[in-house]
Amino acid sequence: MSFGELVNADMRLAILQILESDAGYSHNENVIRSALHRLGHSISSDSLHSQLGWLSEMGLVTINDDSGVTVATLTTRGQDAALGHASVFGVARPMPGAR
Secondary structure (H helix, E strand, C coil): CCHHHHHHHHHHHHHHHHHHCCCCCEEEHHHHHHHHHHCCCCCCHHHHHHHHHHHHHCCCEEEECCCCCCEEEECHHHHHHHHCCCCCCCCCCCCCCCC
């Protein structure tokens, strides 16, 4: 696995965990981007949209952008990946006891 693939996999896990930590399992792109920055992932809006699109294609999140702001919502499959209950190729697994 290349360095870029490792970074993408970790970023995808972080996005899923950010959504999983919310009571409504949902956040807008601005909150996700700020949270990623705090976790050491500086990411452009375009790159975040690409990551969210990939997660959506994999059935891990749903995307709504009717209001002009992209909102991602975790799916059950995404929650399983965020918690380490399921493995998804392209998403890092959380370390045991890391949460």
